[in-house]
Amino acid sequence: MLRQYELVERVKEYDPDADEALLNRAYVYTVQKHGSQKRASGDPYFSHPVEVAGLMTDLKLDQQTIITALLHDTVEDTLATIEDIEERFGPDVARLVDGVTKLSKIEQMPEDERAAENLRKFLLAMSEDLRVLLVKLADRLHNMRTLHHIKNPDKRRRIARETMDIYAPLAERVGMYEYMREMQLLAFEQLEPEAYTTITRRLDQLRQSDAGQVDRIALDFKQALAAAGLEVEVWGREKHPYSIWRKMAERHLPFEQVSDIMAFRVLTENVADCYAALGILHQTFQFVPGRFKDYISTPKNNGYRSLHTTLFYDKSMRVEVQIRTREMHRTNGFGLAAHWAYKQGGKVDGEVGWLRDLIEIVDASHDSEELMEHTKLAIYQDRIFAFTPKGALFQLPKGATAVDFAFAVHTDLGAQTVGAKINGRHMPLRTPLGNGDVVEIIKGKNAEPQLSWLGFVVTGKARAAIRRAVRAKERAEIAEIGAKLYDEIAERLPAKVGKKALKQAVERLEMGDVEDLMYAIGAAKLSDREVMEALVPGSTADMPEEAQQERAISIKGLTAGVGFDLAECCHPVPGDRIVGLRRPHNTVEVHAIDCLELANGVDADWVDLSWGERSHGAVGRINVVLYNRPGTLAEMAGVFARNNANVMNLELTQRDDPFHTYAVDLEVQDLAHLTRIMSALRATDAVAQADRL
Structure with a gap:
């Protein structure tokens, strides 16, 4: 571990004007605050921030960064406060320490959420001051060097995986290749111990034989x-x-x-x-x-x-x-x-323009899983170089398309893309770009990102922007459906409602605005009764049940409430496991999970769906084989009647003595209702076989 005078001497070697007294105070402060705390290795805890500060001196960073490294764990692990640090070491150091500290307060979150939230805060902190990233990378590198002292193998692997997935790629993106290589090597030893041992042994053998x-x-x-x-x-x-x-x-x-x-x-x-x-x-x-x-x-x-x-x-x-x-x-x-440099206000310079794309991804990502996906796309892949017609150079991942290029130039250009010329020739938007290609984007005034683009774009920025636009479009569609349903609900009220009642309903339901209310209605997040009560309190107390009737079917999922149709090939009913197929400019087709027609949906986006809580009433189709003798058809109809099932359609599909086969469309409440009917059919002497179609 570096002693106090050694650390100060290192800084003074490359920065003779550094405040020696301030550096000494910071060293003493971290030693006092961490006191008798120990690391997993048994070393005093303060040895860790001191070593991190030493790594910062190797990079010849300014004294604020060195002091931040010394203090980076004090707020999280001791009784020190940001206010105390600001009073003793100034606002610049306090801001940097706060930036690093915020990244450490999420260790108790579930693994996927923790990694994503860590990354989100990491990127936002980086956008304010690159030094936060440098300290955090040095912190992680030193922790990886001492990782073998942690006894819990699952914890070691978790830390190694996070290092491999997030910190090593970020080190690469800011050009810190020495940090990246060492992090990867140390993480590899934990994640693939057998492979690590085998390769290092082979390298030793190679070294000895080829001295x-x-x-x-x-x-x-x-x-x-x-x-x-x-x-x-x-x-x-x-x-x-x-x-x-x-x-x-x-x-x-x-x-x-x-x-x-x-x-x-x-x-x-x-x-x-x-x-x-x-x-x-x-x-x-x-x-x-x-x-x-x-x-x-x-x-x-x-x-x-x-x-x-x-x-x-x-x-x-x-x-x-x-x-x-x-x-x-x-x-x-x-x-x-x-060669870090800063503009006034603490913003990083143009050398990290890629960081702006990552911040845009943070803003556009819908949830933790999406954020991780988009950011890994942005920081992992090998690069190619493509040019605008005016000669501006853009770096993109291998496999990037004209759409990726358009979003790299500007998000608005990507959103308005309708075509592209690559090296002067009109080419499909999904065409992968090669090194040195000149790309001209053709845009349209009323164009908008297409869901199908997600099938071929490779950059995190493009995927995030497309998904955000698609979600906004879906929200607008749901709100439009909600507005129509609202009109139907309002007609069932005993009195007419105007703008004032609508405004009050928005407040009572704690919605942001009228559009939020229409979206909630369209997405079946509110029942008809709740909307009626919000518009006219007490209006449903004496109202007949049929006047309050809820919509019979509601679907939960990414496109809940958006123009869905129950597929006629499999006739799903509430209780079936379901999946949706969405094609551009079409409504979502809701299929039973075992529907054979799903094999034809390779050109569609598959949407994970489930039934709404109050869903009831749908048409199920069954195949009934009757014995060909008098009275069997009437006996089948009697089963339907006794089980309160309404026959919507009956078709004789095959006549094969001594059997007649019928396809029957039945209006049933749910899967349990349909199953009871089929059990009753199979129990009668008139029926040879009864199955779902």
């Missing part, structure tokens, strides 16, 4: 470049076990067939030498086609710059080579942390 091979390859590269007059630094390393395992999993390869497990870095003096070195290496060694990437002319969103290529060494061994200037190398390892 000095990495140094030999590096020397050959350096000599080839020196012969051409280039002064460079070259060194090599093995890729870490998680990187190798992921490649094995993605390509379905055994360890022996993963050929490019070694990576080499070439450092030059300037950009021109980078391209010169690339040319020399490609002339000297055969390069692998399709494996060259130029991140110097088109840097990654996180500011990463380098040339990447893969070479055949000694005709059979594939090795990856990264070529960059020394300045690029200094910034690539720790990304935005290596």
Whole structure:
């Protein structure tokens, strides 16, 4: 653990003007507040914030960030308050500590919600000050380094999974590759212990059998470049076990067939030498086609710059080579942390423009599951580069389409998209874009996002915006249905109701406005009786039962209340497990879960549905096989009558002596009612067989 004077000396080395007294006070404050608290390892708890502060000095961050790192757990784990911190260390430190603290107050939530809520608060805090992210990443990295001290294996795996899913990708997106690699490696050891052990053992064996091979390859590269007059630094390393395992999993390869497990870095003096070195290496060694990437002319969103290529060494061994200037190398390892900059007001600079997309996803996401899905899409995938006709460059995930491109340019442009030209040719909107494509978006004034787009867009921003627009459209449709139902309800009241009564009903039902009320009626969230009572209190007391009659069928689900039809192929009745099929510009078809026609719904969106609480009354279809003798038809009709089932349709479908087969549509209350009728039919001598159709 860093001692007090060592931490202060580290800061003073790169920031001679740092307030030494303030740094000392912060160190003493965290030691005093954490007192006798212990970590799982048995070390004093204050050793953790001190080590996190040490990680911040490695990045040469300002004294406010160092102090924040020292104090980041005091509000959560001690009696310290934000007000106390502001009084002692100033408003800037208090704001940063508060930002980090808010991320730690959700550990008791269910796992999925906790991860999503953590991410939501994380992104919002990042949008205000990037230093919150840097401290939190260092906090997580140090916790991962000591994770093995936690005795509960389930807790270790949970923390490792959260690190792999959220913190490592975020570290990558801000260019902190050293943090990302170490987090991935430590999480991999917990999540896949057998794979980790196997790969590390194989790497040890490889190292022993090929002693000095990495140094030999590096020397050959350096000599080839020196012969051409280039002064460079070259060194090599093995890729870490998680990187190798992921490649094995993605390509379905055994360890022996993963050929490019070694990576080499070439450092030059300037950009021109980078391209010169690339040319020399490609002339000297055969390069692998399709494996060259130029991140110097088109840097990654996180500011990463380098040339990447893969070479055949000694005709059979594939090795990856990264070529960059020394300045690029200094910034690539720790990304935005290596050259962080702020505008007035504490906003991050343009280098993290991707962050604006993530904040937009937070605003658009409907629930925790959706937020996690959209954000993982935004932070995980490999990138391609596409251009507007005017030459503006946009980075997108592999597999992105013209619709993804449109939303990347601007949300409004994405919403108004009706077509696209790719490299001057009209192409379908679902066409995947390639590197260097020039994309022209054709928009329409009255256009709106289509539900079918969700079948091919790949960016979290596009998916979030489309879903938000679809939900708004569905809400409007439900409200429109609710308005029609409201008129029917109002007609059943003993007196006419006007705008004043409607306004009072909105207040009594605690709705935001009239549109909210119409939506609640259309979505069957309110009963007819509740609406009547809200409009005219006491109006239903002496009203005949039939005047208060509720709508017989209501459906719960994503599209509850929106123009649904009970499918005639399977005739679902309340009590059946149901699913909905929604096609563009059509109502939802409600099917029984075992309906054979569902196989034809591959072009539709499937919607998980359930019956409303008061649903009753529907038409069920049954198949009845009667013996062909006098009186059997009357006997079947008697069963229907005794069970209060109204026959809506009766059709003789097959005449096959000695049997007659009928398809019967019966008006029944629910599945239990229909089941009782079929049981009664099977119990009579007139019926050979009775089944649902």
